[in-house]
Structure formats: structure tokens, C-alpha cells
Amino acid sequence: MAAPRMDILRFATAGSVDDGKSTLIGRLLYDSKSIFEDQLESVERTSVDRGEEYTNLALLTDGLRAEREQGITIDVAYRYFATPRRKFIIADTPGHIQYTRNMVTGASTADLAIILVDARKGIQEQSRRHAFLTTLLQVPHLVVAVNKMDLVDYSETVFNEIVDEFTSFATKLSIGDLTFIPVSALHGDNVVERSMNMPWYDGSSLLHHLENVHIASDRNLIDVRFPVQCVIRPHKSTDPALHDYRGYAGQVAGGVLKPGDEVMHLPSGLTSTITHIESPSGPVDEAYPPMSVTIRLADEIDISRGDMICRPNNQPQAAQDLDAMICWMDDVKALTPRTKLTLKHTTRTVKAMVKDLQYRLDVNTLHRDDTADNLRLNEIGRVTLRVTQPLFVDDYGRNRLTGGFILIDEATNATVAAGMISNPLR
Amino acid sequence: MQRADYLMSQLDVLEAEAIHIIREVAAEFERPVLLFSGGKDSIVMLRLAEKAFAPAPIPFPVMHVDTGHNFDEVIEYRDRKVAELGLRLVVASVQDAIDKGQVVEQKGRRASRNKLQTVPLLNAIEEHGFTAAFGGARRDEEKARAKERVVSFRDEFGQWDPKNQRPELWNLYNTKIHPGEHVRVFPLSNWTELDIWDYVRREGIELPSIYFAHTRQVFERDGMLLADLPPANRGEDEPVFEAMVRYRTVGDTSCTGAVKSAAVSLDDVIEEIAATRITERGQTRADDRASEAAMEDRKKEGYF
Numbered sequence: 001m002a003a004p005r006m007d008i009l010r011f012a013t014a015g016s017v018d019d020g021k022s023t024l025i026g027r028l029l030y031d032s033k034s035i036f037e038d039q040l041e042s043v044e045r046t047s048v049d050r051g052e053e054y055t056n057l058a059l060l061t062d063g064l065r066a067e068r069e070q071g072i073t074i075d076v077a078y079r080y081f082a083t084p085r086r087k088f089i090i091a092d093t094p095g096h097i098q099y100t101r102n103m104v105t106g107a108s109t110a111d112l113a114i115i116l117v118d119a120r121k122g123i124q125e126q127s128r129r130h131a132f133l134t135t136l137l138q139v140p141h142l143v144v145a146v147n148k149m150d151l152v153d154y155s156e157t158v159f160n161e162i163v164d165e166f167t168s169f170a171t172k173l174s175i176g177d178l179t180f181i182p183v184s185a186l187h188g189d190n191v192v193e194r195s196m197n198m199p200w201y202d203g204s205s206l207l208h209h210l211e212n213v214h215i216a217s218d219r220n221l222i223d224v225r226f227p228v229q230c231v232i233r234p235h236k237s238t239d240p241a242l243h244d245y246r247g248y249a250g251q252v253a254g255g256v257l258k259p260g261d262e263v264m265h266l267p268s269g270l271t272s273t274i275t276h277i278e279s280p281s282g283p284v285d286e287a288y289p290p291m292s293v294t295i296r297l298a299d300e301i302d303i304s305r306g307d308m309i310c311r312p313n314n315q316p317q318a319a320q321d322l323d324a325m326i327c328w329m330d331d332v333k334a335l336t337p338r339t340k341l342t343l344k345h346t347t348r349t350v351k352a353m354v355k356d357l358q359y360r361l362d363v364n365t366l367h368r369d370d371t372a373d374n375l376r377l378n379e380i381g382r383v384t385l386r387v388t389q390p391l392f393v394d395d396y397g398r399n400r401l402t403g404g405f406i407l408i409d410e411a412t413n414a415t416v417a418a419g420m421i422s423n424p425l426r
Numbered sequence: 427m428q429r430a431d432y433l434m435s436q437l438d439v440l441e442a443e444a445i446h447i448i449r450e451v452a453a454e455f456e457r458p459v460l461l462f463s464g465g466k467d468s469i470v471m472l473r474l475a476e477k478a479f480a481p482a483p484i485p486f487p488v489m490h491v492d493t494g495h496n497f498d499e500v501i502e503y504r505d506r507k508v509a510e511l512g513l514r515l516v517v518a519s520v521q522d523a524i525d526k527g528q529v530v531e532q533k534g535r536r537a538s539r540n541k542l543q544t545v546p547l548l549n550a551i552e553e554h555g556f557t558a559a560f561g562g563a564r565r566d567e568e569k570a571r572a573k574e575r576v577v578s579f580r581d582e583f584g585q586w587d588p589k590n591q592r593p594e595l596w597n598l599y600n601t602k603i604h605p606g607e608h609v610r611v612f613p614l615s616n617w618t619e620l621d622i623w624d625y626v627r628r629e630g631i632e633l634p635s636i637y638f639a640h641t642r643q644v645f646e647r648d649g650m651l652l653a654d655l656p657p658a659n660r661g662e663d664e665p666v667f668e669a670m671v672r673y674r675t676v677g678d679t680s681c682t683g684a685v686k687s688a689a690v691s692l693d694d695v696i697e698e699i700a701a702t703r704i705t706e707r708g709q710t711r712a713d714d715r716a717s718e719a720a721m722e723d724r725k726k727e728g729y730f
Contacts, residue, residue: 008436038708075591077572078565080618087436089616101593108595216431229449234482242481249478251446251597256432280441280477288432290597292445292478305453329593344598347450404596413602415592 008087009210012106012139014130015095015116020147024116024185025079025092028207031192034081076106085211095126100363100378101329103133104418108404111215112141114206119152119182123165129363131166135173136325136380136420138397140218143179145206149198150184156200172366177213181206219289220399224255224263225316225392226309227346227402232294247278247294248303253346253401254394255311257287257295264315265301266308266392272299289401306348308392316392316402321355322385323422325396328375330409330416335375335383341416345391345405352407356384385419396420437625441474444613446597447576448478448560451611452485454601455558458611459516459551461730462488462508464500465676466633467562467614469507470622473631474613475560476511487514489559491547493539494521495657495679503634518550535659536647538681544728548584551608558601560611561730566618568707570722576615582606584728610730619706623696638695639672639687650683650710674699674706683710 015021029035079090091106093099095116107113113134117127127144134142144166152158159182170178181190182201189195192207204212232247257263261274276296277287287293295309303309310316328335335354343352360372360381375381396403407417434442451458460475462468475484490504508515520539523529523546532538551559558577565572575591577599592600603609614622626633643654645664652658654666657680671684672695689695702709721729 006435007433008439033703036705036708037703038705042708075573075588077569078616079572080566080616082618082620087618087621105593105595109597216433219432221432229446230453232479232482236481245481249449251442278480280445280474286432290439290442290446291434292442292449294480342602344600347453401596404598406593406595406598406600408600408602413600413604415594415600418593418595 006086007215008089009112009213009215010089010091010110011112011114011210012091012093012103012110013114013116014093014103014106014133015126019095019116019118020185021092021095021116024114024145024147024183024191024206025090027185027188027191028090029079029081031188032081032083032207076102083207083211088210095130097126097129097363098378100129100133100380101327101418103130104137104327104329107134107137107139108400108418110137110139111218112143112210112213113139114143114145117144117146117162117166119146119148119158119162122162123169125364127166128169131170131173131175132363132366135175136327138400138420140215141177141179141213142175143181143206143209146180146182147185149182149189150187154182154189154195154197156198159201179203179209181209220254221256221288222254223314223316223394223399224257224261224309224311225253225394225399225402226250226257226263226295227253227348227392228303228305228307228309229347230305231303245296246300247276247296248309249292249294250309250347251292252287252289254289254399255314257293258285262312263297263309264312265303266310266315266318267390268301270299270301271312272297272301274298306346308346310392316394318390319393320387320390322387322391322393322419323358323382324385324405324419325361325380325382326375326407326417326419327380328377328417330414331377332412333409333416335381335417336373340410342408342410343385343387343391343405343419344408345393346402348389348391350391351388352385353387354383355386358382358384383419393421395422437621437628440617440621441477441625443597443616444471444474445478447599447611447613448475450599451558451560451577451601451609452478454599455609457554457556458486458558458560459554459556460484460486460488460560461562462490462504462515463562463676464490464504464507464634465562466622466626466637467564469631469633470617470625471560471562471613472507472511473629484511484513487516489516489518489550489556491518491543491550492520493543493678494519495539495655497634497636497653497673497676497679499634499636500676503632516550516554518546520546522546523549535661536681537659538678539657540678540681541724541729543730544584544724547730548728551584556608557603558609558611560613562614563612563730564617564619564622565612565615567705568721570719570725574612574615574725576612577601578610578612579603580608580610580728584608586610586725586728588722588726620696620699623692623699627692627696634676636673636676638692639670639690641668642671642684643667644669644671644684651686652681652683653679655679673710675710677711681711685709
């Protein structure tokens with residue numbers, strides 16, 4: 001019997017075909033034996049049919065007809081591969097500015113982001129934008145893969161210049177963990193194996209880094225946050241033991257819960273004690289993110305979907321006025337002050353109104369335009385929102401699950417924005 | 427689970443994610459239904475739905491889109507499972523749709539009812555007023571599916587518009603729809619074929635016997651081994667032979683291929699799958715070989 005695989009790393013890649021992003025992903029999949037023969041044959045056949053001179057690995061990820069026709073990545077594609085150490089979920093996102101919303105989407109769940117930089121071109125406007133978005137979405141780990149090292153004679157000087165330039169730019173952002181790796185995706189240097197061509201580089205290969213980066217402590221294990229999804233009440237007349245059963249089902253968004261812990265219910269402010277925690281595999285004595293569990297309490301409290309369970313001495317903020325950074329994602333309507341929207345935060349859905357657009361942020365220069373009176377597709381800005389019912393929120397930087405929300409258009413039902421609560425930018 | 431540093435194994439993470447999705451959809455939609463074919467993915471999905479609401483029963487019915495071209499072992503499994511869990515089973519029948527003239531049977535040797543499933547599926551969704559249909563599709567199966575959302579919007583014609591999908595952030599799913607529209611929900615989006623098998627083993631889930639090696643009368647067509655059952659329309663020039671096979675996917679008998687295998691136990695099957703170099707759809711589904719975008723085209727019309 002094979003040893004069970006350890007855990008999951010979700011990572012996002014940003015860049016365009018020109019940066020060698022697809023080649024890099026193709027290389028990771030190919031070298032980890034995650035591309036199947038029929039997939040490769042299909043890509044080879046299509047490449048030949050289209051008169052391309054080499055096998056275009058981008059065809060592996062660009063799955064939609066429109067993407068193949070136009071030779072571009074439009075949407076986020078998810079790819080999977082595993083090594084004996086980890087399972088990996090890649091959110092492959094397009095790099096161009098008109099697809100900022102796709103990158104934001106891919107980054108929202110990522111533990112790590114890879115930004116590709118062409119060694120010949122150095123840090124570009126788009127590299128800065130990708131770094132900014134990674135920070136905005138609080139992706140805990142960032143890897144700058146300096147690609148096409150083969151085309152600069154594997155030069156240490158070129159690599160160091162890029163590292164210096166990026167590092168000085170990065171001080172304006174708050175990047176938790178930043179790693180630079182010189183690679184050649186085409187030839188495989190430092191992708192899976194350490195390269196013999198760059199003896200001056202003493203760090204890990206990209207795959208080795210992905211396998212070993214420590215992500216367990218990226219979760220918030222301090223602040224207990226349990227948004228209630230639904231109440232489980234079996235009502236089985238045949239089983240009297242279940243007659244009084246009342247469980248609160250949800251996915252732990254923060255902290256560690258244990259039977260015997262005193263907890264507080266919001267909005268009521270009433271306290272009780274956890275008597276049981278049931279996991280999908282039966283009773284457990286601890287629950288932590290991202291476990292899906294059912295909790296039972298000693299006292300009967302009126303608890304329903306959208307409520308929050310926390311600790312009495314560590315509560316989220318109950319807020320009806322929110323300051324948030326938002327990325328606008330609708331291609332038809334723009335965001336303007338007084339716009340009314342539906343807001344979904346944890347398991348709670350409320351109505352919201354845009355009270356103020358404080359500024360629009362230029363994602364390339366980080367310049368704040370406080371004269372802006374609207375946000376259009378892919379634009380990012382800081383807003384003040386008023387909601388109809390209190391939300392139980394944390395700063396997005398402290399907890400992505402209790403600090404993030406989406407906005408929904410009330411007429412079209414489209415998801416029109418991603419929001420990050422009170423995410424102060426330095 | 428290793429409690430010391432609060433690590434979760436990949437199966438625990440995938441299980442927790444799927445249960446969160448199932449609960450979220452059950453809480454926010456009036457009338458969900460779970461599409462249950464008796465295949466391994468829908469069997470795993472059903473088990474996850476059981477766990478999501480335990481000790482309460484699953485709070486929605488299941489639906490089988492029945493092509494009429496079934497493996498007996500799978501139908502037997504379906505009926506037994508549904509009875510065991512006390513669920514309501516809705517059968518959407520392709521044969522009925524043909525009899526009513528809603529769809530026309532394909533002609534020729536390679537005729538398949540696979541594509542015909544879309545019409546009875548959409549009719550049943552409309553007739554029963556279902557607003558959300560759980561499906562067992564995985565993103566690793568096929569390149570069009572790699573682009574699909576977990577909660578995937580369908581318009582009033584049941585169509586999927588791949589270029590106009592709702593962004594899906596964090597674990598927040600937009601469940602808003604207008605009357606007549608519905609969503610498809612894919613709790614297993616992030617599972618791979620191997621994850622499904624590892625989970626089946628870990629949970630001790632029973633599968634229909636055709637997933638394990640058995641002897642069967644088969645014939646070869648387009649490089650695939652098809653069961654010699656009437657729907658496959660075997661021709662005079664396609665000789666029958668007996669072979670030791672198992673199924674890697676379960677679909678319409680007319681277009682689902684078997685693979686040669688001696689794997690009689692779960693451990694043997696997992697070992698074979700871990701070593702295989704061909705995808706399950708590429709190896710066993712004639713319908714996806716039709717063109718580069720066969721799945722995308724079917725999905726746009728409302729297929730699973």
C-alpha cells in the first residue's frame with residue numbers, strides 16, 4: 001500500500017506565454033509524470049495541424065476553443081499534479097491587465113504565487129502589477145522565477161540585478177516570504193533538478209521549493225472563528241437518542257476548537273460550552289481550519305445560518321460600516337457611489353451600499369487617484385460600504401476567510417467584485 | 427491527521443472542501459438534486475453528502491439519467507444504495523425522450539445515446555423545478571472541465587457559457603439565480619482520479635463489481651474494448667473474444683471501453699491507476715475522441 005500523501009499546496013502562476021509560463025507548467029507536469037500520453041499526443045497533433053514548429057505546451061492548459069483559436073489564456077485553468085511529498089493544485093491565470101480579475105480569483109485561494117520574469121527584459125510593469133496583486137490578496141509566499149536564464153548565458157550578474165531591483169520595489173509592499181529562483185523552463189534548469197549551468201546558485205530548484213515551503217502556519221490558528229452553515233436536526237422518530245440532537249455545521253475559519261471550550265455566539269453574545277465536535281470520520285477532540293465539522297453546545301441557543309461562533313475573549317468586529325479594498329470585476333456596469341449590491345461574507349448574505357469611493361489605485365504605479373468617481377472592470381480601489389446587518393469581520397491580513405467578501409449585482413446576479421476588509425496599504 | 431502541527435492530509439482537505447460546498451448549496455438553494463449514475467465519482471459524492479448532514483438524512487433526492495444502455499451491475503448497485511439511504515430516486519429516461527420524439531436516436535454502428543442525455547436531463551430539471559444539480563465531474567478529467575466553476579451557472583436553456591463565468595473567490599459561492607435558471611455544482615472539482623480511488627479505499631466504500639477485473643465477452647473498436655451487448659451494434663467484421671477486463675469509467679455501454687486488467691482487488695486497481703500513462707477519458711470514452719472540443723460543445727448545450 002502506497003504511503004498516504006502529505007498535504008496540498010495551492011499555487012497561482014501569473015504571466016503570459018511570452019514569459020514562458022506555459023512552458024514552465026508543462027515542464028513541472030511533464031517531469032513529474034503528470035501529463036498523460038494521450039494528452040501529449042493530442043497537443044502534438046494539434047500543434048502540427050496548426051503548423052507550429054514545436055509542441056505547444058500551452059495547449060495543455062488553454063482548454064477552451066476560444067483560447068486555442070486566439071492563442072491566449074482567458075480564464076483560470078486548474079491543473080493537478082503530485083509528488084510523493086505533496087499534491088499540487090495550480091491556478092494558471094493569464095497575466096495581461098485585462099485579466100486582472102482572473103488573477104485575483106486564482107490568488108484568492110493560493111498558498112503561494114509564482115511570478116515569471118524574463119531574464120532578458122528584467123522587471124516589467126506587469127511584474128510589479130503581479131507582485132502588487134499577490135500582496136493585495138495576501139498570498140503568503142511569493143516566488144519570482146527568473147526565466148530564460150539560458151538566453152543570458154546563465155549570468156549571475158543579470159540574476160542579481162533583477163533580485164536587487166525587485167527587492168527594492170518589494171519594500172513598498174508587505175511580502176511575507178519572497179524567494180528568487182533562476183530557471184530555464186525550456187531546458188529544465190532549476191525546475192525539477194538543480195542546474196549544472198548555474199553553479200553560483202546555491203538555493204533549491206523550483207519543485208524542491210514547492211515541496212518544502214512551510215504552509216501549516218499560514219492559517220490563523222489563534223482566533224476562533226466558526227461561521228455556521230446550517231443547523232443539523234435529525235428529527236428521527238425511530239431514534240429517541242436523536243430527538244434532541246442539534247448540531248451546528250460549518251467549516252472552521254480560524255483557531256482551534258475543543259470540547260469543553262467556552263464559546264460565544266454572535267450576534268446574541270450568549271455563551272455556552274462545546275460538548276461534542278463531529279468530523280466526517282467521527283468524533284474528534286480538536287477542530288481547526290479548514291476542517292468541516294458539526295459542533296454541539298451544552299445550552300440551547302437560537303443559532304442559525306450566517307451566525308458566528310467565537311471565544312468570549314476574542315471576538316471579531318461586528319461592523320455595519322466597512323472600509324475595504326475591492327477589485328471590480330463586471331464588464332458592463334461600473335461601481336459608483338450609492339450603488340446598491342448584495343454582499344456575501346462567510347455564510348452571511350446582506351445588502352450593501354457604496355457610501356464612498358475613497359480612491360482608485362493604479363495597479364502599475366500604485367498611485368492613488370482620489371478624484372476618481374467610478375471603478376471599471378479590473379480596477380482596484382478603496383471604498384466604504386454600509387451594510388444592512390452587522391457582519392463579523394477581521395482584517396483581511398489577519399484572516400482571509402473572515403476578511404474577504406464578494407459583491408453581487410442585484411439585477412444580473414453577476415459576481416461584480418472581490419473585497420478585502422480594511423487592508424491598509426503601506 | 428497529525429495533531430501536533432494541525433496538518434491535514436490531502437484527502438481530509440478535499441473531503442472538508444466538498445462537504446463545505448454541499449452544505450452551502452443545500453442551505454442556499456430551494457431544490458437541489460444529486461446526479462447519481464452509479465459510477466465511482468457519484469458514489470463518492472453521495473458518501474460525502476451523507477457525511478455532510480449526518481446524523482440527519484440527505485436532504486435532497488437523487489437523479490439518474492438513464493440511457494437504457496446500462497450495465498446490470500450498476501443498476502443493481504444504484505437501486506440498493508438508494509433503498510439503503512432511504513432516498514427518492516428520479517429517473518430521467520433517454521428511451522422516454524426517444525419515444526416522445528424529443529430526441530432522435532443516432533444511426534450507424536457508432537450510434538450512442540451519450541449525447542442524447544442532455545435533453546431528458548434538462549427536461550427533468552425543469553419538470554421537478556430543481557435549482558441546483560450536484561455532479562461528480564472533476565477538473566482533471568478533461569480540459570473544458572478544467573475551466574469550470576464549482577458552482578456553475580446555467581441559463582434558462584440549461585446552457586453553459588464558458589466565456590462568461592462568475593469569478594469564484596475564496597470559499598464564497600454566488601448562489602443567486604433567476605427563476606428558470608439553475609446551477610450545476612461540482613464538489614469533486616479538485617479531486618483527481620487517484621484521489622477518488624484513495625478515498626474509496628480509505629472509507630471502505632463498495633463499488634459496482636465491473637470496476638474490478640472480470641472475464642467478459644468483448645470486441646475491439648477504434649482501439650477500445652467494448653462489451654458485446656446489443657447497444658454496441660457489433661458488426662460481422664468485429665470478432666468477439668473473451669478477455670479479463672475492468673472498467674475505469676462507467677457510462678453508456680455503447681461507448682464505454684473496458685481496459686485489460688488482472689486487478690481484482692482495490693489495492694491492485696490503485697496500483698494500476700497510479701502507473702497508467704493514459705487519461706481515463708482518453709482510454710475509455712469514445713465520445714470524447716470525436717473532436718478537440720467535444721466536451722466543451724456538449725457542455726455548452728447542458729451536458730453534465
